Amino acid sequence: MWEGYVLINYINYMSGRAVSHSPLLRLAGVTLQYTAEEEQEHKFPLLSAKCLSYMLTRALECGAFFLQFLQWWHSGDKLRTSLTALPIPSPPEKTDRGKQHGGKCPICLQNRKIETVLAVSGYVFCYRCIVQYIQENRQCPITKYPADLGDLIRVYSTES
Template identity: 35%
Template sequence: MAEAGAHITSTAGNEQPSIFEVLAQESLMEAVRPALKHAVKVLAESNPSRFGFLWRSFDELYLLLDVLLQNHFLSHCSASFSENFYGLKRVSGGRGPGVGLGLSRKSHWRSLLLLCLAPYLRAKLEATLARLRDEEDFSIRLAQTRSQRLYRAAVAAYPYVSSAWQVWIFCQQLLFVFGVTKTHSPLLWLARVKLARLNTRDIRDMEQKTSNTSSPPGGSLVQRAWWLMGQAARGAAVSLSTSLSLGVFFLQFLEWWYSSENQSTVKGLTSPPAPPPPLHLQQGWSEDGKNCPLCRRPRTNATVLSTSGFVFCYRCVYTYVKANRRCPATGYPTELQHLIKIYSPES
């Protein structure tokens, strides 16, 4: 809907984008991360020994790719990847809407940090708080130290902080709709920039800049080496941006396919087959059905791993999964939320 509204409301005489355009470009980047994460998860589960590190270091690898991509577009198009995809550019807050391409050095680095580092820190914070909530639910140990009490306070306060941030975003967008403010997002306001539509002069400047950077300099060896490094980084960014541009429809389809609203329909139409048994087990692995495979003693507080189906003592498998983040039998990527308590008829 937002994408269709963006084209309907676009007018050649208005430099300021509509609310539909700015929301459409935000939804584009929000669809990229979960789709790539799902693809990496599928690779890691298919071959843990080869692709497991991609899943374990996904946040850092995505940050590196995001910095490379966004820095390329900020340098050449004065916009992020999604903003440039929808024909938008960034201009400094105090400059007129008709100004050409080019951000100041401070605006460039502020934009890059807020575009890449802010989502990374938020994702790491949410993952840490989710892990702490799991530990609270499992009740492995009571929080007695000062740091653990601070963790509990952070877990309790985060929903209120997140709600306040969402309220700020909503108010900013509402003010943007009524023309009170020039920015629709607090991140743009913190970067001291605003969005405007690209014009024919901007497109001509981008083409000229691309042609100028394609010819090697005639200076010293150091300058040539620096130019080659820049060309390699620019080529990687262009290849990445082209792949993302071609895969926009596919990524948005994945977002719809794995949405909670669509899962009930998908489950009604398809009944997935039972998963096959693990094809590769750790050397020397055996299970007799009564003893825990880790401690070799009768299981206490039996717990099954949903990723592999093996049953262990709760304390044994909790300690192992927390330290290694994989199944001890199959090596499949595993998290603490994959532990499932088994209740016997006698309990």
């Protein structure tokens, strides 16, 4: 039904009986009209000036970006360093507590069973001790850094 109405409206528009080519535009009151030639002649220089201004602005922006990119590219050779070329930091000194309890769990003070590292601090604990502690406190027992069960890493040693 709607398509038929649209077709009739197109035929009326082509024959000059309708002022709009679409029924929806007709309801909105929008019509298509030709402009006078004098108006077109006055608008063309203004339109071409705006277009030229827009293109020059964009060209300037692209040129500035390209120059900055080239500067970065050429200066980057001197500044870029590989992460593997950086010196390896020395290990931290053992604390008194670490020297006192070497090889023992800092929580239960027994020999560690199922050694597990807490990644946020680097300390090694018994698996059961650290799981229970983290579930209750949500932090490292030594450093008090926030931690969860996803921060635990099982240590597989060849000594045992």
